[in-house]
Amino acid sequence: MATEVRALGVVELTAISLGGMIGGGIFSILGLAAQEAGNAAPVGIAIGAVLAFFAAYPYVQLARCFQEEGATYSFFKRAFPTARRLAAAIGWLVVFGYICTLALYAYTFASYAASILPWAQGAAGHLGLACVIVASLTALNLISVRWTGKLEDLFVYAKLVALVMVGAVLLLQGEPARAWPLDRSTTWLDLVDVAALTFVAFEGFQLAIHAFEEADDPVRNVPRAIYLSVAIAGSIYVLIAVGAIMTAPLDVIVRDKEFALAAAASATLGSGGHALVLVGALLATGSAITGTLFGASRLMAVIADDGYLPSLLRRRIHGHTPSAALVVMAVAALAIVATGGLELIVEFGSLTFILVSLVIAVANLKVCGEARSSRALSLTCVLALSAAAVMLLRFQATHDPTRLITTSVAMVTLLGLALAFASWRARADA
Structure with missing residues (x-):
């Protein structure tokens, strides 16, 4: 039992955050970014990285101050102790946002894997591949924290090498004239749109906080992991975006936006480029699924401990591993994969985490002295x-x-259910 506690150092914590960030992110946002900003898409993504640092700062300060693994939910509860039901509603919203991003990663994994598996081209095969990867990595999370961390190290740092190689090859083989000068029709408004739209690609840095109880020297290592993960992810995203735009015509990137990076590599490098991107995509999405399952399931358990999610989700094995929460997250994400909808998932995920980050920024401002x-x-x-x-x-x-109506209805419904459940529990406990 003791070997499972305080087993995660800054390397593992950074890997967990990067695992959640560099997953479906660059593989799903590149085409959308190019669609809105043309060859200035890398500038919009860089602005998104700055926005991510603004989101990370309040989390880091509150993590040092409160030293709890619940992150958004726990921090809001500590900063606003009389608004516990609202904290529960925010917790529900964060959990659903994680489930959506988990679905995005599984969807992306299946899309890239199916490109070399003819039998998996249909909807059933696509869903089957998503089920296999999610079920396998859920099982790993259930078995061992230490082995989850070690596999995440392997996944993350292997995919970083693969993605840097992809970016370098694209830059070397690409045509600079495609990336510069920037399209004069692109406005600053377009660039800010890209930064906001692609924010979901930076979601995940806070996953390290959910491992606070299992981290070695968490007050020092968790903040380091958060800032490192944002810097590394932002650098790789910009590198990949510039390389892709130099390599393939914009209309190809936009047309094939669900697998824009593979399209860019294939356009110039042929099957070898496609294979290199495929390896990076599978490693990236695999690590994203692992990291998101690890961190978000612990948030669900923390909320359940307070009675604002069903008590079943409190169940833990090996001391800290929330077994029921892991299974529920996996099943819910696969249900979303079955319905599809890339653009809506990206927009909903970005808006959810911008709003949640805003709430935490307000909480940090309120207790900035403490x-x-x-x-x-x-x-x-x-x-x-x-x-x-x-x-x-x-x-x-x-x-x-x-899509705005759909997003708004989904958020209002989630908040309503969360508040109703919290009120019911309060009456039951009275």
């Missing part, structure tokens, strides 16, 4: 995330009002 946070920087974080939320809502309203 958390030893810079008031000026804390206020800047609040303003930046508020602007991003407004921009994304404007984007949905102007591009497809139906």
Whole structure:
């Protein structure tokens, strides 16, 4: 039992965060970014990385201050102790956001794997591949924290090597004239739209906080892991985006946006380029699934401990591993995979985590004295995330009002269910 506790150092913690970040991210957002900003898409993604640092700062400060593994939910509860039901509702929303991103990673894994498996081209084969990878990595999470961390190290750092290789090859083989000069029709508004739209690709840095109880020297290593993961992910995203735009015509990247990176590599490098991207995609999505399952299931267990999720989700094995929460997350994500909808999943995920990050930024501003946070920087974080939320809502309203309605209804429904469940538990416990 003791070997499972405090088993994660900064390397493993960074791997867990990167595992959640570099997954479906660059493989799903590249085409959408190019669609909105043309060859200036890498600039929009770089702005998104800056936005991610503004989101990370409040998490780091509150993690040092409160030293709890619940992250968003626990931090809000500590900063606003009289708003426990609202904290529960926010926790539900975060969990659903993680489930959506888990579905995105599984969907992306299946899409790339199916490209070399003719029998898996149909919907049933696609769902089957998603089931295999999610079930396998859920089982690993159930078996051992230590082995999960070690496999995550292997997944993450192997995929980083693969993705850097992909970016380098694309840059060397590409045509600089495609990337520069930037398209004059692209506006700053387009770039900010890309930053907000692709924010889901940076979601995951907070997963290291969910491993606080299992981390070695967490007050020091968790913040280091968060900042490292944002910096590494942002650098790789920009490298890959520039390389892809230099390599393939924009219309190809936009047309094949569900597998834009493979399309870019295949356009110039042929089957060898496709194979290199395929390896990177499978490693990236595999590690993202592992990291998201690891961190988000622990958040579900923390909320269940407080009575705001069904008590079944409190069950743990090996001391800390939330077995029921892992299984529920996996099943829910696969249900979303079965329904499809790449753009809606990306937009919903980005909006969810922008709003959640905004809530945490407000919490950090409220307790900036206790958390030893810079008031000026804390206020800047609040303003930046508020602007991003407004921009994304404007984007949905102007591009497809139906998706805005769907997103709004889903969020209101989730919040309503969470508040209703919290009220029911409060009455039952009275």
